[in-house]
Amino acid sequence: MSGLGIMGTMEMARNAMQTARQGAEIAGHNLANAANPIYARQRIKIASAVAIQTEQGPQGSGSEVARLEQIRDYAIDAALVTEKSVTRYLETKQRQLRRAEASLGQTLDRQSIDAGESYGSYGVAEGLSSLFNSFQSLSANPTSTAERQTVMFNAQKLADKMNIVDRRLSDLQKSINVEEDYEVDDVNAKLAQVATLAAAIGNTEIVEGAANGIRDSLQAALEELSEMVNISTTTNEDGKLSLFVDGYAMVTENAMTGSVKLYTDSNGMNFIADNRSGDVLTLQSGSVKGLIDVRDGPIKDLRDQLNTLASNLIAEVNALHQAGFDLSANNDSSLTFFTGTNAGDIGVNSTIISDPRKLQAASTGETGNNSVIRAMANMGDISISGLSNMSFSEYYGNTVSRFGQDIALTDTQLIDQQAVQTMLEKQRDSVQGVSIDEEVANLIIYQRAFQASARLITVMDTLMADLLNLQR
């Protein structure tokens, strides 16, 4: 006697049908997850069953499911964790910079310019031109109270604009601080999730084999975490995961061992710190770094530059004004034109607003003298040492243009970065994504295999019946 025999063959067919059924099931599982973005497709690994020894040599005994495997490219997964972190960093930067640009309110509206300056958009640039022009206008009519009122109106408007811009930018910094606070909670929640998932993989795989579904979730959690802070991970020989943020261990061998906390510096600015040591984390990418970089970089620079502009304007105008004489030929050397010291608190002296005749436009007691106001008007053109030897409007133009360059640079970087990320995602999709066509084709193969094996049972059954009939 050699071979499997009728019963053995029927057993083989039964096994084959099971294999085909499982194959169809997995194809179905894949199809069910076709729209799941974190899902990595699975497939059954079919192996031929153990050969049995016969006198003619080893004979195959059918097939069996060797294992269920998940198609995953760990190199691409790791690369995506890094790249998504950078993308989110740039996205956060871009979003906050756009908000700051809107706060600055320096836009160009060509349609309304031609209808007269006052109808167009009003930014600090327009404010400066209007102020110096009204100084100039007053210098041509130094005794005119109407011109004096115009000067006060334009000065007030510019001061208000500077106050508003500074307040908006400071509000923006505050709102970034609040976001930073939320991010800390999110990072800690995500760290806990990563630790839980990593531990679950360990537990599952000891008992049931590959924890494919949980691996999908872990990869997604790692990507989400890296979108906030850049992370590095290691896996030891037992497959246990350790996770670090800026070198500080947050997850050690599948257990959450660290966390982050909020650190507020003396200026009230929030940073993210390691909870145990209290050290402020030096991040490379992620939304947290994006928030900090914009807050302490371009927005801070913008505020500083506006403050420099305002304080120089206040100092230069006041120095001239305090030496001048008003329409009643009086000099009050304590009477300043502007009050305040920076963009946040610059204002116009209320004494002059209530009585524009007190504006000290003359260098002598003669009412028609315009030396002081003319010097003020010409200050719009001269370079100021406190403004890196630029004129007021040049300095402001420079500030706006530099800020615009920051945004334009971030835009370009983001486009490049998105291209890299898209390419990697495409590669990953090409490896692990579900193809409906492919799964349906597999389904047909399994269907046919199942049908063939069923047929084998029928044939074997006939043979068995024929055999039993021999005895009749």
Place this chain on the structure above:
Amino acid sequence: MRVSSNSFSTDLKLQMNKLAERQLRLQQQIATGQRITTASDDPKAMRRVLDLRNERSQLTQYQDNISTLRENANVVYSTVNAMKRLSDRASEIATMADGTKSPSALSAYAMEVDQLLEETLRLSNTQHRDVYIFSGTKSKDATYSATRDADEQITAVSFDGNSNSAKIDIAPSTSMNGNFSAEGTHGVLKNSANGVDFIQHLIDLRDNLTTAADTSLAKDAALAALATIKDTVLGNLDKDEVNFIDHFSSIGATLSRLETSEAITRSQVASIEPLISNEADADLADSLVRLNEIQNAYTAALQSGALLMRTSLLDYIR
């Protein structure tokens, strides 16, 4: 390369998003006619536009200053013109007043000259926009205050203005004097350097005519007064006349300089506009053509996407 089912939809979404973004941008450019709206659109161009707009608004202000100066110069011109007419009449009277005229005629002349004097005082205290035009920089003070005798006749005037002038900018680093003065080196009515003193000469004329017409005085005194008019007053009035004429030509020169400056400034303002346009305006033809191209791509993406996503192997198995 293996293609998963999601690749189609993901790719289509990305592509359509990109195309929609470009369409929006072009639509904005076409609707506003502007290539840039904020600094981030083109930081360097924004900087240049801000500078150019500042320059333009400064030039517009210089135009306003020029208008103010022209207005003032015109007012001064017409006032000086009126004074010259008074001076013409005074010279006429000085020429006509001789021994052949009767005392009553001379007295009438004296009265007329007194009126000329009053009119001169009124003109020299002319105000324009609340400013005394001949007071130099003491522009809120009346130019002259008169001392009058018992008969309310002007016996002397005192100058309350000064001969200073405010400089008014008409172009970058270019300024002009904005004020005129009745007295001083460029005095309209009095200039001691060349013996010009219109009001005093009118007083002299009137007083000499009054003396000549006074029948209660000796005949010699009347003749002496007439001789003074012939020998001194007439000559002095000529000097005043020449001074007025000098002022005409200098004001005329000022006006023509202002006109030239205004023309230059106007052409500068005009030349800045195309520069701003160059930096900030969208090329409509170019934008429209590009929008058309992108719309074609967008339609093609939608059509091919719909076709691809609709069909799968499932359609062919039963």
